[in-house]
Amino acid sequence: MSVYYTKEHEWVRVDGDEATVGITDFAQGQLGDVVFVEVPDQGRTLSQGGEAAVVESVKAASDVYAPVSGTVTEGNQAVVDEPSLVNTDPEGEGWFFKLTLSDNHELAGLMSAEQYQAYCADL
Numbered sequence: 001m002s003v004y005y006t007k008e009h010e011w012v013r014v015d016g017d018e019a020t021v022g023i024t025d026f027a028q029g030q031l032g033d034v035v036f037v038e039v040p041d042q043g044r045t046l047s048q049g050g051e052a053a054v055v056e057s058v059k060a061a062s063d064v065y066a067p068v069s070g071t072v073t074e075g076n077q078a079v080v081d082e083p084s085l086v087n088t089d090p091e092g093e094g095w096f097f098k099l100t101l102s103d104n105h106e107l108a109g110l111m112s113a114e115q116y117q118a119y120c121a122d123l
Helices: 025-031 077-081 104-109 113-121
Strands: 002-005 010-015 018-023 034-038 051-057 061-065 070-075 097-101
Touching (some): 002 113
Antiparallel strands (some): 070 097
16 A cells, blocks of 8 residues: 655555545644535546545635546545544545546656655745
């Protein structure tokens, strides 16, 4: 299982052709207390870089982008019901959606954990 990161602060955990997507701890820290999450419907086709979900906090509303292209297999109802999961466990139980990858080659354009940490340090 590998984890990749985007410059828009999404993470994607890949296991074979299945991927789980959420926002990073850095992103949730910037947002503050999350009060609303909208996840994509099962069966929706997403394109890399396209809008996939919405997260709102007491500070701001933000789009969550698809780090890779694919078909949504599950939206996380738990974060819809309890948005604070995004704050308490952003890279665990606070995931947004799962999808089946349509192009594994897209992963090559994403960052490793080390690259992402260095990227955030420069912000």
